[in-house]
Amino acid sequence: MAEILDQTELDALIALRRDLHAHPELGFEEVRTSAIVKRFLAECGIEVHDGLGKTGVVGTLKLGNGTSTIALRADMDALAMPEMAEDRSYRSTVPGKMHACGHDGHTVMLLGAAMALARRRAFSGTVHFVFQPAEEGRGGAQAIVDDGLFQRFPIDRFYGLHNMPGIAIGEMAVVPGPQLASSDRWEVVFKGVGTHGAKPHLGLDPSVAAGQFLSAIHTIVSRNVDPVEAAVVSACAISAGDFNALNVIPDDVRIGGTARAYSHAVRDMLEARIGELARGIAAAAGIGVSYEYRRGMPPVINDADTTIRATEAARAALGETQVMTQYPPSTAGDDFAIFSGLVPGAYVWLGNGPAQDGALHHNTRYDFNDAAIEPGIRFWTTLVERELQAG
Template sequence: MPTPDDLAPLAADMTAWRRDFHRHPELGFEETRTAGIVADLLRGWGIAVETGIGETGVVGTLTGTRGPGGNRAIGLRADMDALAMPEMTGAPYASTTPNTMHACGHDGHTAMLLGAARWLAMNRDRFGGTVQFIFQPAEESRGGAARMVKDGLFDRFPVDAVYGMHNLPGLPLGSVAVPKGAVLASSDTWEVRFRGAGVHGARPHLGTDAPLAAAQFIAALPMIVAREIDPLQAAVLSVGHMAAGAPNAPNVIPSEVFLCGTARAFTEAVRAHLEARIAQVAHGIAATCRLRAEPRYIRRISPTINRAEQAAVALRAARAAVGDARAMDDHPPLTPGEDFSDFLAERPGAYVWLGTGDPAHPEGFHHNPHFDFNDAALAHGAAFWCALVEQELA
């Protein structure tokens, strides 16, 4: 099976691609430069390419020459988009686009899948069947996976299974973790608007106090998780924004308060419970405070759940690529969300973590202005992809 040593000759190219993408980050559905480079490279290696899938997505199709069993197909996915935030790494290849940076490592994901595509194109006699290299736009809460599915991704590029990979700082460099079952949580948004009767702050009895209702609601949210969710399950409810009144009118009790936040769960049952109870609690507090609540729950991303069969295949590939000591199957689920779940809703598959070691900066974790992908992990990630192809299609 391919190992990082086999991919080492491509490490310099992967590093150059990665740093170029890092220097020129693009937000979701704006990845025209990145997608153009990806498409040109794939075509140069003799891989069939289709562009504009889900607006700015790219799919490369490569068929192996080793038979028999050439009818099976798998998808390998990398995300391409950056985040809307300023960069503070000080790297020589730092972002040249104001308030945009690769703060989650998608530049590394794209470079690793390109490296794997190049190696497999040079070694297509090592596998039969078809590999679909899926370069996805807009993973960062903009619905890129759903857009690709709506655009007929799996009808136009059929696969029997689909796989995703994400870097994970803090996990030993070059290790691959394949969680059993739940990998990442659902990611939903909730909103509540409390509408009352504004009044002079010195005469509160003449109005209805929307800020007081909002305060009670915020205090009640943890109760839903702490006393209504099975302790062996997990859920998160957090307030991310609130707006009310005006700072230059502190003697006025405002007539309305707007709150919104995030909800996370690992099962659809818990997710549904959170949705129902947020509305019920909001209405109950509003009734107590003699005003009106307008709750809204927006389902965005479903939980990412690995299928047992594909997780087993991915674990075998990890052991073959990076060795038994660095292949793990006991990584706990994490509460961020990932729209790869939209692919898993269409096809069986698995999602794995690639260890990138301790970050160079103490704050250098995902979605942080000091984050930078560790280039030393590129050959390991690409080797895993290649080993996975041989596991599935040998």
């Protein structure tokens, strides 16, 4: 493939990426970022649609007579955490907020691809550049779907890309099947009868039931999940009693945590089994219990045919030996799952270089690797031109 962007253009995109890094915005607050995206797309001659999910932007480029339509997703939001890289000239200027997951890089790569595709005009069909708000747990994908994404922009296949520390620059992993886990939260409240700590027989102690429950839930994965599957159940918060009143057995014990799975069936089982254990232990203790399971993001599961298309594009863009077709899924989540649950989708990993010196996601020293911008643009551009081949 001929050079897609020259060095001057790449340097400008690197500068833009660093500007976005210095001005992070949380989910549904990406006003400045959205304005930059809209202006950039408009200058490329791309049709711009805004206001989806409050701050989401969709750029549409339609060429020729092709009838196929694909969508490419970039997330724009930052995280509510401080940046600790004092030596970084473009470190966050907003206290308590930083781009600690590379969404600044994702945004710039998709803008670069949009610029290249608009200039090259080497496809026939429609591509939607979807700049999504609020990926970091605030429900941005669902918000733009609720605002009519698929009604306004019919889509045949949907693609997502995320940087991955530990994969070399210029390499990618494109794998069928599960890529990221579902991310759900649960809460159990054991309701007993408080009493004097010296007279436990006069009450119904919920802390004993809570202790049994904490032990029991950690057998779910080892004894209820098929060993060839994977899942995580963790208790992450406990609230009971008062350390200023250590002679008082509390009325209630509240426990909360997370559950993650790579399949819908295992996800359903985790929800049912946590509740069964809570109710059974409470019944044995003669106390009450309430249980709530709040579903968050579903698992990201790559469609087989769409993954083949992405694999072929990655090999064409980066080279046969630069694309891994086996790579372990992550227990993190991504609401790209909302899109790929509605139309065939593929979520791919782009190398971000060594996983060291703060390079891991959600780290206070994390930084997207600017050297990954060019390979990412090359992949996106190649994917569109292969998917929507000109007649």
